[in-house]
Amino acid sequence: MEEQYRPDLIEAALQQQWSDQKTFKCDTVSDKSSAAKETFYCLSMFPYPSGKLHMGHVRNYTIGDVISRYQAMQGKAVLQPMGWDAFGLPAENAAIKNQVPPAEWTYQNIDDMRGQLQRLGFAYDWDREIATCHPDYYRWEQWLFLRLYEKGLVYRKEAEVNWDPIDQTVLANEQVIDGRGWRSGALVERRKIPQWFLKITDYAEQLLNDLDQLDEWPEQVRTMQRNWIGRSEGVNLTFTVDTEALDGEAGEAEAGGAFDPALAVFTTRPDTLMGVTYVAVAPQHPVATAAAANHPEIAEFIEQCKNIKVAEADLATMEKLGIDTGFKAIHPITQQRVPIWIANFVLITYGSGAVMSVPAHDQRDWEFAKKYQLPIQHVIAPHDTETDVDLTQAAFTDKGVLINSGAFDGLTSQEAFTAIAEQLEAAQQGERTTHYRLRDWGVSRQRYWGAPIPIIYCDHCGAVPVPDDQLPVELPTEIEFDASGGSPIKKMPSFYKTQCPTCGADATRETDTFDTFMESSWYYARYTCPRNDDVMLDDSADHWTPVDQYVGGIEHAVLHLLYSRFFHKVMRDLGMVSSDEPFKRLLCQGMVVAETFYREEASGKKHFYGPQEVEIERDAKGKIIGAKLIADQQPVTIGAIEKMSKSKNNGVDPQSLIDQYGADTVRLFTMFAAPPDQSLEWSDSGVDGAHRFLKRLWRLVYKHQQQCKAAGETTAPAINREALEQTGSNNASTNTLKTLKALKALRLKTHETLKKASDDIGRRYTFNTAIASVMELTNAVSKLTEQAQTDGATDQTLETLTLAVIGEALRISLLILSPIAPHITQSLWSATGHEGLIAKASWPEVDEKALVKASVALVLQVNGKRRGQLSLPPETDKATIEALALEDDNVKRHIDGKTVRKVIVVPNKLINIVAN
RNA sequence: GCCGGGAUGGCGGAACUGGUAGACGCGCCGGAUUCAAAAUCCGGUUCUGGAAACAGAGUGAGAGUUCGAUUCUCUCUCCCGGCACCA
Numbered sequence A: 001m002e003e004q005y006r007p008d009l010i011e012a013a014l015q016q017q018w019s020d021q022k023t024f025k026c027d028t029v030s031d032k033s034s035a036a037k038e039t040f041y042c043l044s045m046f047p048y049p050s051g052k053l054h055m056g057h058v059r060n061y062t063i064g065d066v067i068s069r070y071q072a073m074q075g076k077a078v079l080q081p082m083g084w085d086a087f088g089l090p091a092e093n094a095a096i097k098n099q100v101p102p103a104e105w106t107y108q109n110i111d112d113m114r115g116q117l118q119r120l121g122f123a124y125d126w127d128r129e130i131a132t133c134h135p136d137y138y139r140w141e142q143w144l145f146l147r148l149y150e151k152g153l154v155y156r157k158e159a160e161v162n163w164d165p166i167d168q169t170v171l172a173n174e175q176v177i178d179g180r181g182w183r184s185g186a187l188v189e190r191r192k193i194p195q196w197f198l199k200i201t202d203y204a205e206q207l208l209n210d211l212d213q214l215d216e217w218p219e220q221v222r223t224m225q226r227n228w229i230g231r232s233e234g235v236n237l238t239f240t241v242d243t244e245a246l247d248g249e250a251g252e253a254e255a256g257g258a259f260d261p262a263l264a265v266f267t268t269r270p271d272t273l274m275g276v277t278y279v280a281v282a283p284q285h286p287v288a289t290a291a292a293a294n295h296p297e298i299a300e301f302i303e304q305c306k307n308i309k310v311a312e313a314d315l316a317t318m319e320k321l322g323i324d325t326g327f328k329a330i331h332p333i334t335q336q337r338v339p340i341w342i343a344n345f346v347l348i349t350y351g352s353g354a355v356m357s358v359p360a361h362d363q364r365d366w367e368f369a370k371k372y373q374l375p376i377q378h379v380i381a382p383h384d385t386e387t388d389v390d391l392t393q394a395a396f397t398d399k400g401v402l403i404n405s406g407a408f409d410g411l412t413s414q415e416a417f418t419a420i421a422e423q424l425e426a427a428q429q430g431e432r433t434t435h436y437r438l439r440d441w442g443v444s445r446q447r448y449w450g451a452p453i454p455i456i457y458c459d460h461c462g463a464v465p466v467p468d469d470q471l472p473v474e475l476p477t478e479i480e481f482d483a484s485g486g487s488p489i490k491k492m493p494s495f496y497k498t499q500c501p502t503c504g505a506d507a508t509r510e511t512d513t514f515d516t517f518m519e520s521s522w523y524y525a526r527y528t529c530p531r532n533d534d535v536m537l538d539d540s541a542d543h544w545t546p547v548d549q550y551v552g553g554i555e556h557a558v559l560h561l562l563y564s565r566f567f568h569k570v571m572r573d574l575g576m577v578s579s580d581e582p583f584k585r586l587l588c589q590g591m592v593v594a595e596t597f598y599r600e601e602a603s604g605k606k607h608f609y610g611p612q613e614v615e616i617e618r619d620a621k622g623k624i625i626g627a628k629l630i631a632d633q634q635p636v637t638i639g640a641i642e643k644m645s646k647s648k649n650n651g652v653d654p655q656s657l658i659d660q661y662g663a664d665t666v667r668l669f670t671m672f673a674a675p676p677d678q679s680l681e682w683s684d685s686g687v688d689g690a691h692r693f694l695k696r697l698w699r700l701v702y703k704h705q706q707q708c709k710a711a712g713e714t715t716a717p718a719i720n721r722e723a724l725e726q727t728g729s730n731n732a733s734t735n736t737l738k739t740l741k742a743l744k745a746l747r748l749k750t751h752e753t754l755k756k757a758s759d760d761i762g763r764r765y766t767f768n769t770a771i772a773s774v775m776e777l778t779n780a781v782s783k784l785t786e787q788a789q790t791d792g793a794t795d796q797t798l799e800t801l802t803l804a805v806i807g808e809a810l811r812i813s814l815l816i817l818s819p820i821a822p823h824i825t826q827s828l829w830s831a832t833g834h835e836g837l838i839a840k841a842s843w844p845e846v847d848e849k850a851l852v853k854a855s856v857a858l859v860l861q862v863n864g865k866r867r868g869q870l871s872l873p874p875e876t877d878k879a880t881i882e883a884l885a886l887e888d889d890n891v892k893r894h895i896d897g898k899t900v901r902k903v904i905v906v907p908n909k910l911i912n913i914v915a916n
Numbered sequence B: 001g002c003c004g005g006g007a008u009g010g011c012g013g014a015a016c017u018g019g020u021a022g023a024c025g026c027g028c029c030g031g032a033u034u035c036a037a038a039a040u041c042c043g044g045u046u047c048u049g050g051a052a053a054c055a056g057a058g059u060g061a062g063a064g065u066u067c068g069a070u071u072c073u074c075u076c077u078c079c080c081g082g083c084a085c086c087a
Helices: A006-020 A054-074 A090-099 A102-119 A137-148 A202-211 A219-229 A243-249 A270-275 A286-292 A296-307 A311-315 A363-371 A415-427 A539-544 A558-571 A654-661 A663-672 A686-711 A722-726 A732-764 A768-791 A796-817 A821-830 A878-887 A891-895
Strands: A039-044 A077-079 A153-163 A169-171 A191-199 A230-239 A262-267 A277-280 A321-329 A335-345 A354-355 A429-438 A457-459 A461-466 A495-500 A506-509 A547-553 A583-589 A592-600 A608-611 A614-618 A624-629 A635-643 A856-863 A865-872 A900-906 A910-915
Touching: A006 A102, A006 A821, A006 A865, A039 A539, A054 A547, A054 A583, A054 A592, A054 A654, A054 A663, A054 A732, A090 A102, A102 A654, A137 A153, A137 A558, A191 A910, A202 A219, A202 A230, A202 A558, A219 A558, A230 A270, A230 A335, A230 A415, A262 A270, A262 A277, A262 A354, A262 A415, A270 A415, A277 A321, A286 A296, A286 A321, A286 A335, A296 A335, A354 A363, A415 A429, A558 A583, A608 A635, A608 A900, A624 A635, A635 A910, A654 A663, A654 A686, A663 A686, A663 A768, A663 A821, A686 A768, A686 A821, A722 A732, A722 A796, A732 A768, A732 A796, A768 A796, A796 A821, A856 A891, A865 A891, A878 A891, A878 A900, A878 A910, A891 A910
Parallel strands: A039 A077, A039 A547, A277 A335, A547 A583, A856 A910
Antiparallel strands: A153 A169, A153 A191, A230 A262, A230 A321, A230 A429, A277 A354, A321 A335, A457 A461, A457 A506, A495 A506, A592 A608, A592 A635, A614 A624, A856 A865, A900 A910
């Protein structure tokens, strides 16, 4: 055994050994030996192959690896695969920038990043690796899409995209900066094009209800999904556009063509119907188009509304603007005429593209009405008389009692909901309905680097699905990119020219590709049978799924996790899996963040400096007071602590850390610095600290091993429990008694640590506190080792006993740390005479007998403030505790002159004396 | 704007079910070792007062419930994630 810890010597060798021996290869279903074993499927969200790993990946995959290794030590058959979410926009951007085809760029990145993952020692079954850009993978995605098509879950409709009028391409939201295309700088326009949709709304109710099954998901994620699906009960009702007035004013034929005079709106508050003072429609609504026909100012307003990108956040934060169409809508109950306005915040994609407006009882309507001097009609009064309603200041949005509502006056909001809905239903002007905020999933992307949508357009037969035997529709990889960013296959007749599968006539292939969320919605299932070329999923899928533990970033809380849940239910309905949900337990890890440093240039633009370029200045207490650039010794501004990113130049490259400290140190630090669900703040000195701990652990084991050798033992001796219990023997010296007491204390600490760490790693996933408790244990071992040395000459039994107790503490420390730092623990495991792999060892068991305590600390409080402490045998009775507490000098002082009113005793914890 | 989350010493964090606030690590201060340094080891370290014992204050701000609140309730401030074409 080496005296010094040398990660550079041990890590590479062990990784080679694990790879050669396929140590972490997962048993297949047909393997009889594994059939009886309990399975555990641990999955970390697969990475996009961007080039190299970042700290977020390291954190994500270390968490998954710790859980996997822990579960394997529990005796389970563990599946932990890894792969690549390989389609996506960055490959196309790189292609334009570097003139490298996306496929080449992607596969090179995969090779690089695979090497980095292996260098971190993750226990993956690499034989199951998948890359979603490979035809063997996406052919099954095309196949599944066609099954959805057959089931009527696929349809085509017009939908809006961000259009760059100069580059003549569709832009992603990310590519629109301040309303302009990121390459061309042109103002983007919203433009409608036909696109394919999946009917996820058919599953809205199930997706909502089954959230209740997911009791091992973070509550916040379930809440976000619930709100995203957004079920609401309301009424669909119809206002009628007053076409007679229209005739008088402009004439319908002129007015941009005919439109349906029935103007449908949805409301969750039919009780406020009598307070409607106007109706608002989306700029794209047919009524708006009609109004624009002979009113140039309206046409111009509609035109302006186009210059906003297709993102809800932008729509919701923009200035609320509107214009009167001049048209009137007839109220379904009062028959009164109210104005129809065009409002830029009404979404054509959401509901019917029109809303009824009740400014008295809806804040947004109120603000709009104030701005454009529209009337405000008060129709709901509060239940109680204390609540102030001042409609000149704000809308009153609570429910209450109806007023100014004719026949409905005096009804509560709830009663009015029913009464008004029934009246509308009777008059066939409305119906009660359930509405979802969730929209159908648009899966068409006008991009190259994605899976082709398997559809052929024929002039005679329309849209025709590609027959199964022609799958996969392969994406050509021999392509050329031009600077506009447009998809090359759209200009590639060899790709899109084909024959209609139905009639054989010349036809055109769909050149759009799938949204990359398609690939990530089912990859977890494909890992169970990644090489099966005959079917998408075989029996293995049901053997392993649902995934027992899924680990990934909180940013996926809604979209990816909702789409996967949808796909799982679809696959269930197709008989491919039998469970309802794909992921049993979910862990959302926080971001990796770091300090930023910058200088503001004359233009106001910030120039960010990397952490390695900057020197931190501290005051005498170590508080950071400033920073300067090493290069010129001039100050730089310390910015906010933000997510590591290229733009903020605050990223730390994991590779250089691995080179410097080894994989175990990096793994240990990322697990120790924060609990997994919180954001992790990067700290170089923290990494040093983690490395120091590993060095200390190594030296401790080395020293112990030397002592064992000196005592003539090759490994730590077994604990002689009888000898350890001999505290009362008459001829024992004080030194002996002292040592025995210390040994028993260490053994207590060992098993307390094991108990806590097992719970922390196995149940709570608070790896930071598990590591902290092992640190405490090794600190105690360190103290005892020193103590034993200074106590000097002791008899041989005692020496053996000391070696045994310390040996147990170290062995248990190694086992607890092995999922976190697998290399160093393996080396020390072998060096202390253990055969085989620590990864295949069983998790140690707590010795309950070692946990028995002679006394417990009991806190004394007077009026809730700590005034002292008692050390008492556990389960001391209340009366005794109270008597002892009242004798305490400090307690006496604080109750002096007061009357004891009450005494509260919490067993084995504290006693609180209430006196005044 | 909407939905979700967070805030505790100089710093990262701990306190799991309402019961000793600050475990563990970093940083800093002092000491040992060393010709010296690195490395390592030992001690101290929430703030204020005090030599100490101890006392007072203290978990983003303000209120409330309770014998007792970092923990529960309400209001507010700031920061972060998502918002359907970044993945």
